[in-house]
Amino acid sequence: MAPALSPTRSHHVAVIGAGPAGLVAARELRREGHSVVVFEKQKQVGGTWIYTDEVESDPLSVDPTRSVVHSSVYRSLRINGTRECTGYRDFPFVVRSGVSRDPRRFPSHGEVLAYLKDFAKEFGIEEMVRFETEVVKVSPAAEEGIGKWRIESTEKEKKVRRDEIYDAVVVCNGHYVEPRHAEIPGISSWPGKEMHSHNYRIPEPFRDKVVVLIGNSSSAEDISRDIARVAKEVHVACRSNPADTFIKQTGYNNLWTHSMIESVHEDGSVVYQNGKTISVDIIMHCTGYKYHFPFLDTNGIVTVDDNRVGPLYKDVFPPAFAPWLSFIGIPWQVLPFPMFELQSKWIAGVLSGRIPLPSKEDMMIEIKTFYSTLEVQGIPKRYTHRMGNTQFEYDNWLASQCGCSETEEWRKEMCLANGVRKEAHPETYRDEWDDHHLVSQAYQDFSLYS
Numbered sequence: 001m002a003p004a005l006s007p008t009r010s011h012h013v014a015v016i017g018a019g020p021a022g023l024v025a026a027r028e029l030r031r032e033g034h035s036v037v038v039f040e041k042q043k044q045v046g047g048t049w050i051y052t053d054e055v056e057s058d059p060l061s062v063d064p065t066r067s068v069v070h071s072s073v074y075r076s077l078r079i080n081g082t083r084e085c086t087g088y089r090d091f092p093f094v095v096r097s098g099v100s101r102d103p104r105r106f107p108s109h110g111e112v113l114a115y116l117k118d119f120a121k122e123f124g125i126e127e128m129v130r131f132e133t134e135v136v137k138v139s140p141a142a143e144e145g146i147g148k149w150r151i152e153s154t155e156k157e158k159k160v161r162r163d164e165i166y167d168a169v170v171v172c173n174g175h176y177v178e179p180r181h182a183e184i185p186g187i188s189s190w191p192g193k194e195m196h197s198h199n200y201r202i203p204e205p206f207r208d209k210v211v212v213l214i215g216n217s218s219s220a221e222d223i224s225r226d227i228a229r230v231a232k233e234v235h236v237a238c239r240s241n242p243a244d245t246f247i248k249q250t251g252y253n254n255l256w257t258h259s260m261i262e263s264v265h266e267d268g269s270v271v272y273q274n275g276k277t278i279s280v281d282i283i284m285h286c287t288g289y290k291y292h293f294p295f296l297d298t299n300g301i302v303t304v305d306d307n308r309v310g311p312l313y314k315d316v317f318p319p320a321f322a323p324w325l326s327f328i329g330i331p332w333q334v335l336p337f338p339m340f341e342l343q344s345k346w347i348a349g350v351l352s353g354r355i356p357l358p359s360k361e362d363m364m365i366e367i368k369t370f371y372s373t374l375e376v377q378g379i380p381k382r383y384t385h386r387m388g389n390t391q392f393e394y395d396n397w398l399a400s401q402c403g404c405s406e407t408e409e410w411r412k413e414m415c416l417a418n419g420v421r422k423e424a425h426p427e428t429y430r431d432e433w434d435d436h437h438l439v440s441q442a443y444q445d446f447s448l449y450s
C-alpha cells in the first residue's frame, strides 16, 4: 500500500459535466474541502435527463462534423427502476409536491430532471458550475508540477477560449452519446432509411411504416412498443436470440421478435436468421453507445479499445495518473446514482489524502489480473465494465474505503425483484408490483434524511 497523500490537503479540481455524476462529484469534492469548478456545455444541470425534441442532422450519428445532441431520452421515457432505488443514497428520490411533478413510482424523465435540480439547489451546486462552457482539451501539464492538468475550454456566449491549470480532473461526461451500430451484410445497397435510437423521440414519423429495431436493451423494448401504436409492423431483431426465434408479442398484432438479421437487399427486403423475409422501410439501431472522450489527450496512456476504457483501477483511476485523473460512471448494468455517489466520495477522500491508494504497480497488477480473468472466461473486452450482479459487491467495496454503510438490503432486493418483474412483464412492470414491504423499509431509511 502506497502512503496516503499528505492528510486532508485541499486541491483545485475540475469536474467535466453537470449530469447526475458531475453533480454528486461536485458536492462530495467540496464537502471534502476541495475547490471545485464544474464545466457544463449545456445551459442547465441534468445531463441526459434534459429532454429535447432536437435530433442530430445525421440520423445514424456517424458524421464526425455533425452537431452533437447530448440527450438520448425519448418523449415517452419512464425510468426502468423504482424511484426508491434510483435516487442518491442520502437524497432520496421521494414524491415531491409541485405543479408539474410526476408522483408515479416509475416516473417520466421530467421528474428525474426535477429531482436533479432539487439536488443541485439543496447543496448549492450551481454556484460551482460554468454553464455553456465546453471542455475541448484535457492534457497533463507536467511543466506546471507533478500531476497537474491543463484544461482548455470554450464559452459559448463570449466565444472565449480559456486555458487553465488544475490539480485534478474528474471526468463525468456521460456515456450514452456516441452510438454503436450493428454490422448488417448488404447494407450499402439497401434502399431504406437507417437511424440510431439516440435520434428517436416520438412514434409519429413511423406511422404506417414497417420498422426493424436491432437490439435487446431497455430502449429497444420501450421504443418497439411506442412505435407499434402507429406503425404497420415492428420487428425486433436481436443477436442473442436463438436462430429460429420468431415470436409475436402478446397484446399486439403488429410486433414480432426475431433472431438477428442475416442480410439486407437492394429490393428493400430484410432476411432474418429464422428464414423470414420482410420488406422494410426503416432500420433502427438500438445497439448502445461507445465510451468517448474527444477532449482527453493522455499520449495514449488511457485508451478506449473495443469499448474497454483502460487501464482503470476499480473502473475509476488510471494508475499512471492516479489520483489526479479519475472517471465516474464507467460501469454499466448498475444503479447509477448511488454508485456515482460512492465513487465521488472515494475520489474526494483519496485526493485529500484521507483514503490511501495502492501503489501504481499494485494497481496495474490488479487490473491485469482482472483482464486475464475475463479472457479466460471468454468475455469480450466490450463487456469489461458490465457489472450486473457484482455491482453491490463493488459498491460495498467503495463504501468500505470511504467508511460508509454498505448498500441497504432493501435496495438490493428491490433491484433484483424489479429486474425479474421487468423481464416477465415488460408491459406492466412500471405500474404493478408486490414489493410493498421493501417500499416500507426504504421509506423508514429515507426518514433519516427528511
Ligand code: FAD
Pocket: 016, 017, 018, 019, 020, 021, 022, 039, 040, 041, 042, 045, 046, 047, 048, 049, 070, 072, 073, 074, 077, 078, 079, 080, 081, 086, 133, 134, 135, 136, 172, 173, 174, 175, 176, 219, 295, 328, 329, 335, 336, 337
Ligand atoms: P450525463 O447525464 O450524460 O451527463 C453528462 C454531462 O456532461 C452532460 O450534461 C453533458 O452536457 C456534459 N458534458 C459532456 N461533455 C462535455 C464537455 N466536453 N464539456 C462540458 N460538459 C460536457 N439511468 C437510470 O438510473 N434509470 C433509468 O431509467 C435510465 N434510463 C436511461 C434511458 C436512456 C435512453 C439513457 C440514454 C440513459 C438512461 N439511464 C438511466 C442512464 C443515465 O445515463 C444515467 O442515469 C445518468 O444520466 C448518467 O449520468 P452522467 O452524469 O454520467 O452522464
